[in-house]
Amino acid sequence: MLSAKPFRRLGQTILLSLGVLALGVVWDNWGDMVLPQKDAPALSGMTTEAQIEQGRYLALAGNCMACHTSLGGPALAGGRRIDTPFGGVYSSNLTPDPQTGLGRWDAQDFWQALHLGRSKGGRLLTPAFPYNHTSVIAREDSDAIFAWLNTQAPVAQPQPAHSLVWPVGTQAALAVWRSMYFEPSPFVVDKQQSAQWNRGAYLVEGLGHCAACHSPRNALGASGAVNDLSGGLMPVVNWYAPDLTRDAETGLASTPLPEIVRLLRTGASASAQTNGPMGEVVQHSLQHLSPNDLQAMAVYLQSRAQNAPEQALQSPRQPARISLQVANHGTKVYERHCLQCHGEKGEGINTPDGKVAYPSLAGNRAVLMKDPTNLVQVLLYGGYGPVTKGHPRPFGMPPFVLELDDRDISAVLTHLRTQWGNQASEVTPLQVNRIRAAQGH
Known part of the structure; x- marks a missing residue:
């Protein structure tokens, strides 16, 4: 006959372990409240x-x-x-x-x-x-x-x-x-970097909380470290925040610093435009920052992109194999809805003073992104840049959510991604349907 003692001891061990774990969690979150309080850091005295x-x-x-x-x-x-x-x-x-x-x-x-x-x-x-x-x-x-x-x-x-x-x-x-x-992350100055670089890091990792969007989240909603800028799909809002350390996705490593600053300050540069959640950040926050702080952020972001580990070399992209029916349909949708602004060859249109009115689609990083989520979002709900002092009247694109169905959108986006030297994968109606359904439309 088996003795009950080993099972009783096992149960006691498990209960004791759970109790210790629970005490550890409580101490981790509230332990400092039962300890003698340390003197608070000296404040500045009277508010000025x-x-x-x-x-x-x-x-x-x-x-x-x-x-x-x-x-x-x-x-x-x-x-x-x-x-x-x-x-x-x-x-x-x-x-x-x-x-x-x-x-x-x-x-x-x-x-x-x-x-x-x-x-x-x-x-x-x-x-x-x-x-x-x-x-x-x-x-x-x-x-x-x-x-x-x-x-x-x-x-x-x-x-x-x-x-x-x-x-x-x-x-x-x-x-x-x-x-x-969660572990508090007080800023630590990197003595091997300049004061400007450290100021940029402080703003990006702290107040800017860039990694809150530009890092992947796990099933429990936890994002990466405060300096994790590796990109990811933003839950609920369903936009893809690109990897800020990959030049192929953002161009930060190769774009001149003044153009990065211009993008942060105005929402538009010679080669990129902000949209969606990033457009809101420029609208409500970044455009109000000082030139010195924007320059510091640009220096830090470019440094991160230039010093990121090299991505594994990939074989040259092969043109997507699409059916003649999809190709013809995509061409017709483009000619009907897109050509007037983006040009016969996807070259875009600039204003007389050299600013981008309608962006070029040929070689456009946003068009070539592996994840087509943002492209679908813009086509469904419109493309509108932020209104800023440096870009007070941005041109925009109307929404097509009620005008184009999933087949239309997948065909025209596939057209964009396979024309004018662009070589990216086909966008399928199922992908479009899933993105549309996630937004409730």
Whole structure:
């Protein structure tokens, strides 16, 4: 007869291990709250106009307004729904209202939120707030942003309850997720690089939180490190954020620095235009940054692209083998809807002062991208660049979501990707259908 003792001991061992693991998760997320508090870093004392202005500038650099303002609502009062694969998250109220905003917070509470992703009182924040990136922000800059927020008009607007699927939004689930994927990343100066390079790295990895879009996410929603710029499909919004370290996808390694700066500042350069989510970033954030900061970001991004490990050499692309029926159909759709703006040979049109009105499609990196998601998105919903001081009246492309079906779109995109020296794979009706369905159309 088998003894029950070994099984009892095994059960006790498992329970003990789970208990130790649970204690480790709790300590990892709240352990510092039960320890004697270290003295907070010295603050700057009385708030000055210079500090407030610095905070305003940094809040623009971080694009705080975009997420913390609901459509048509008061600025920074929160309430904007941010959709995730696990449900909706509503942004918090950043105005100094004492009941629903930050009115009862101090600079230390705000710093803890940025650095640890934890609200006043210890509540863990959802990672829709990119606290892995805000943990990069220096204490001086955190205090400046908080000082500026305190100058805003208080708005009494409670944060709506998140609509995340259970148990994703629970504190226990957040604690486990954070123990697996979150580690504060204070910025460390690379002494082998210039001050300009380090400033660019600080902006890209912290306030710019570029990797929040330009790095892949796993099944649990975790993105790469704050400096991971390897590209990936953005969940829910369904745009592909290109790999910023691959010249084939962005041209950052080979584009002259002034043109990179121009793209960041205006949304358009001689060889590229921003659209979709990146267009919004230029519209609401990047165009407001100083020339020095934009130059620093360009220097850092170009350095990353130039120093990335060489991609494995691929055999030359072979022209896609497409049927005569698809080729003829694509040609007809192009002639009917595209030729007038993009030219008979995909050469595009420039304005008299040399600016791009309608981009060339021949040799266009966006056209040749392995993942055709962005091409389908632009054709469905239109292509409109941001309105900026340096590009006040961008030309645009109308949406064709109601005019062209999946077969039309796949045929014309295949036409673009196989003409004028372009050599890229065919776009199929099934690919178009999946992208259209993901957007609910």
